[in-house]
Amino acid sequence: MTKPVTEQLHQQAKGLDTRPLIEVAELLANSQAEAARSPLESLGPICNGARAMAKTIRSGGILRYLAAGSSGLMAASDALELGGTFSIPSKQIRIHMAGGLPTSPEMPGDVEDAADSLSQELKNLSNADTVIMVSASGTTPYTIEAAKIARTAGATIIGIANNPDTPLLRMADHAILLSTPPELISGSTRMGAGTAQKIALNMLSTLMAVELGHIQDGMMINLRADNDKLRDRANGIVCQLTGVTPDSANSALMAADGNLKNAILLAAGADSVKITQKLLDESGGHLRPAFERLTKANETTNLGVNK
Template identity: 60%
Template sequence: MVFKRYLDRSLRENRVSAKTTEHLHDSAAGLDQRPPAEIAALLASGQVAAAENVQKAIPAICAGAMAMARTINAGACLHYAAAGSSGLMAAADAQELGGTFSIPAAQLRIHVAGGLPSGVEMPGDTEDATDGLATALAELSEKDTLITVSASGSTPFTIAAARIGKSKGATVIGIANNAGSELLDMSDHAVLLETPPEVLSGSTRMGAGTAQKIALNMLSTLMATHLGHVHDGMMVNVNADNIKLRARACGIVVQIAGVSEATAQQALDAAGGDVKAAVLMAATGLSRDIAQARLKESNGHLRPVLERTV
């Protein structure tokens, strides 16, 4: 009974004094004493609740995605900066852009506190180390976009990166899970993911991390849509560098051009793997050079070329 009163008081005090990401969950009392299925259900519902909160950030995500598209169109760089589990989320998004949308590696930079881990350990003290950031971000320009991620919105490494970005005139997108946090205050596009307290207090790899992943996926996919790399829900700028993706590319040409697999594959081979050009070649009989020239005129967007040609 004494312990129960102590825990209740601790829950109240923590909820008042700490950041949302450090609050104790309303159902935290006695969590470790519950049946596994009940704990698992609570963990699942925590993830769902976190995901639902991303909807509120849609306007900021849309604006940020436009900024990212402008950066890529200008031949400039997207920089991702974060620490800890937020760094892993940011890095995963950045590393998928080449394969999914053929964004050139030269236009992507990843800055994770302590560097990308090569083993199973991810030291926590590196999120306070900012000494190498000035060098890492030395080439930032006003054409670049810096995507910064921090659950608390106050991680020293991420805050320092955002400050450098602002000082160099880069567009700063800030993703954080605490309202009124420093990172959001200094960002050009503030993506607030106001997720509820974690079932495991402070373990932001859980709900906060889920919301971050969703927001990052939305930003990069919206960016790709603006760039013309998405057509009817298909990744028409895919870098088909393995068996699965080559089959997917062929399927995309079949679907859009309305041709057989054999014709689609022939068009892909003739287009050197360029899916958009292959679609035009298969659907209209255009040569590779003319197909690519028309795509260039439409800034890489397939639909307007198809509508004018078919």
């Protein structure tokens, strides 16, 4: 019986421990680089998954990231960034990791098989939710049981796996196969498989943000500026998009209570937050059409926009 790809031996693994460390380092880097290209083969499912995630956020549903082991760490790292990067409300994000998020340097190994807690964990799962499930093998019991529960609840399933034709991918509404090669250290899927998972997860959340109108010209226009670095970044974004001075950008940000999209429209000439929010509501939260409408109104002195 052929082993799953994630358990096979790498063709260059034999005698690995006898080679100079510099050669091993080169092999490790090259194997990671090869794995990193695997999401290019699943662009369609990744885009469709991102659209499903955006739909969930718009409708008030919950994004649920679910996995075990190192896949769980990859999933959690993406989920934890959504608030600060794109201001996704915390009430719309959940992290489900087998055994819970680690609180010590020790990662428990037996929890991948422990699915007993899932019915309680997912008791409020609804058909408005999207569940992003990650499993290198595609067969992890915790993840597969969760997929069954999600299907029963009518939730949308995004399945990410590194082995083809696996139960997780078969149950997913959006199946993302990351065809990574065997690991240089056999079965150590925190390496190439984990790298590919991280890239795919980053793509999903970033494409979701594009769909929601939270990115423009490569800038995070919906970030939550809750530290000095991000406050400086927000100020720079206002200056970049409107041409105002840093002092004027800061005034706009204060008037908008830190809401970056509103601040940009204020700096561009809108009279009040009430007007900026109306423009954004009418454009589905997308800044560019709201900005263009405001600019056109300013140019033609159409006071209808600014009433």
